[in-house]
Amino acid sequence: MSKSQPATAFCAAAVMAVLATPAMACVIPLPDCPLDGGGIAYLNGDNAGAVHFTEQHVVDGRTEARSVLVECTSRQGIAIEEPDSWDDRYYDAYDLMSDALFSEQAVTLRALTRDIRALGVEVQRITLPEGHCGCDLPNMPLPEYYCPEF
Numbered sequence: 001m002s003k004s005q006p007a008t009a010f011c012a013a014a015v016m017a018v019l020a021t022p023a024m025a026c027v028i029p030l031p032d033c034p035l036d037g038g039g040i041a042y043l044n045g046d047n048a049g050a051v052h053f054t055e056q057h058v059v060d061g062r063t064e065a066r067s068v069l070v071e072c073t074s075r076q077g078i079a080i081e082e083p084d085s086w087d088d089r090y091y092d093a094y095d096l097m098s099d100a101l102f103s104e105q106a107v108t109l110r111a112l113t114r115d116i117r118a119l120g121v122e123v124q125r126i127t128l129p130e131g132h133c134g135c136d137l138p139n140m141p142l143p144e145y146y147c148p149e150f
């Protein structure tokens with residue numbers, strides 16, 4: 001056996017040991033809350049008093065969703081209806097909303113609305129209704145989850 005063979009044998013054994021261990025998969029759900037009139041809102045992200053979340057309702061057997069970004073002190077925000085089939089412009093609009101949370105420069109709702117509309121996506125200016133749980137999502141505990149062994 002040459003000097004490199006024991007090292008190669010050891011590495012092969014280590015790789016086999018790692019591959020032989022059971023795989024673990026976890027799905028960690030994000031906080032969600034019930035909406036008045038049915039449906040749920042679930043957290044996408046938050047930072048510095050702003051919250052990005054998705055609302056889902058079932059209407060006539062079909063799930064309808066909208067992506068919402070709200071500044072929670074004023075409860076002012078924007079929303080885009082999520083289409084059944086996403087294309088690049090909706091991904092780009094969603095990314096603009098997510099990126100606005102963590103921008104090093106202040107992003108106004110007016111500028112964000114203009115940028116999203118420039119993509120060809122309709123934007124609604126909204127005031128989050130009193131009692132809506134969207135701004136509470138960052139402080140809600142994570143739903144229970146487990147990590148099954150395979």
